[in-house]
Amino acid sequence: MSLAETIAPQLPYLRRFARALTGSQEGGDAYVVAVLETLVADPQSFPDTQMKRVGLYKCFLKVWNSIRLNRDAMEPKSQADRSLEAITPRPRQAFLLASVEGFTTQQIAEILECSTDEVSRLIEEAGEQIAEQTATDVLIIEDEPLISMDLEALVKGLGHRVSGVARTHREAIAEVRKKRPGLVLADIHLADGSSGLDAVNEILLGFNLPVIFITAFPERLLTGERPEPTFLITKPFEPNTVRALVSQALFFGTDAHVPDASSGLASQQRGPRLATSSDARP
Incomplete structure (x- = not known):
């Protein structure tokens, strides 16, 4: 070979x-x-x-x-x-x-x-x-109760606060309206068939913040061929992986971005859109 x-x-x-x-x-x-x-x-x-x-x-x-x-x-x-x-x-x-x-x-x-x-x-x-450097409010977008509980425990164990747990796109937007998070942990495929990617893109239209995606198929979002998420967690995940990437995302203050469709200039200033739900499918 x-x-x-x-x-x-x-x-x-x-x-x-x-x-x-x-x-x-x-x-x-x-x-x-x-x-x-x-x-x-x-x-x-x-x-x-x-x-x-x-x-x-x-x-x-x-x-x-x-x-x-x-x-x-x-x-x-x-x-x-x-x-x-x-x-x-x-x-x-x-x-x-x-x-x-x-x-x-x-x-x-x-x-x-x-x-x-x-x-x-x-x-x-x-x-x-x-x-020592990081402490923030974290929104968890995850439709599996056991996984969301595990994530919540890991986040709190790092000294962060959980601002909310959402199972669907709609719930995620509602949680953000209640309290603006400093970090989002997002599954890709949600309970009602909606997309965590789409939910995050909608959140990022209002403000930028670090995002970590959770997926069983990281290779679909790590091709190097288009604007892609910086941080991903592979399912099934190891607790230390979550701890490491949460720390890294906050350590760098690495905000995700989406373009403003109404202005080409604004799109250039705010950066490229993350992959969409359709991008994640084969």
């Missing part, structure tokens, strides 16, 4: 990691492109590892540490600038590799080229620093 065939299935997940690390789709995807260009130019640069996924992420972080795309992509985000003063990239890398990507401590040590003790220290440091 060729190197391209080996790493191709991992690209949606590498995009997820890159976007969480940079705090933006544009910045994260630019890094993935840079990695692919590096491998095309010099296939021998791919690390000689037993697990090819470990080698891919190791290659990615070597590119991350060697060029300035990360700084350029985040400027001039004042929230990110303030956050970055309190947490350095290396603890954030270790935290995401464990909590979002599911690597073992040994695998992270190989990726970061450090000891397992150092990995544990980095993860603990990142968790403490991120938790």
